[in-house]
Amino acid sequence: MAPRLPLPTSSAVPVLSLLPTSHTPFKLVYASHGRWPLLPDAEQSSARSPTPLRISVLDSSFNPPHLAHLSLAQHGDYDAHLLALTIGNPDKGRLEQSAVAVRVEMMRALALDLQRRAGEPGGKKGWANVAVAVMEAPTFTSKSRILREELDALAREQTGRDDASVRLTFPVGWDTVIRIFAPRYYQPPNPDLASSMHDLFGTDDSSVTCARRGDISRSEESEFLAGPEVQKWARQGKVELFDLPDEARAISSTAIRAAVQEDRWDDVARSIPVKGIVDIVRRDRLYRQ
Template identity: 30%
Template structure:
């Protein structure tokens, strides 16, 4: 039923994506009707496709704080990623899959897009959209957080100098997949909350999901990796074949 509901919005979502070109941040699905969040949890990923690991990341981050600590969550996709070219699912298909994932949560979870690849720029765009100060909590995987502090993205200024405005209103939640690079963590001056994925989702990735789908394999493995509604949508769209 949920898949049909989201599919019925395909034209409406496509229209938003077309009209929003050039905007720094916009939403295609926004349940924040009664209020705008003041403390926002953000899961920024490629969602190609969204997996049970994505859902576990959001659930674990929500559970890491007291009940109702966050008054809104956001699934965020950067249309111009600094490290990746767009392959696989189209932006429209990702918007639909992200909406499917968002609606499986009890909390108000929106779906948003930005053209920016750098977190400093993403944060500024989101803050500008809200028009009043918002505390932003970005959930990052270990690989992403190491890129965030990589000096090569900020030359000629230092990463510390470039990220100083970011950390005035933004916080980081890092999800470990068994990594334990203490040397890296010693060099991170900012406070970063660390969470651990459930063991059954630690191995899950979008790359693995695409590989299994491309091979034509069915069965329990895909059901372990993808929510059944996401899997239904992918098969309806004949994606990743």
């Protein structure tokens, strides 16, 4: 089922409304306007609304959101953006409700900053068309399937057109793209790696853009792209690599959490260029233990 209207455009979302359920593995908890994912100025007739809507889905743990997340969200040219928090991770377990609440608050702050940047010189219109969601899906194949079902339904509801649909691109880091193609996540009784990639890139028509890491050589990149399950999709433009800005490339959540523990707030502010997020970290004394 698609999220019911009206969309949650307030910056205050009750904590109990954040968690998805077994019946609804996806929950939209913030949208920049009531007709997301359509463009903010789309006419009620939806005559100018593109289909498929091109949506960038930044799925991360956001612990905390930082400059690299912002740079990933800004990469490319899309009709809409979605910041997604997956609460169930096969490697890290399931997030508690209190952790989900503070992550979502920081994600909203990031979304508001992205909206602000849309109006600055060099900003892109699609940055202002942003939403925040919480979901429970163990693999990118399941994320893509759930999001296609939910967002296709929402696009049809918003436009009134039966042919409305979305096309998803997931901007990710190097470690994440390696996990996407790691066979260990596709063991019986689940579908195997080849079938899962066909579902992700073929059936769902989704794609992945991966930010390069400074410590990964071009020969390592080439070896990865030439892999048996990667090569096919890379040739079709479903897997692409790009460069983050130099100032964002070396930033990590682990380093930021260490800086907080050591009270190196100038370093924290350089890594998190959104004051609202830094304020939340200070207010809740995050990462102090």
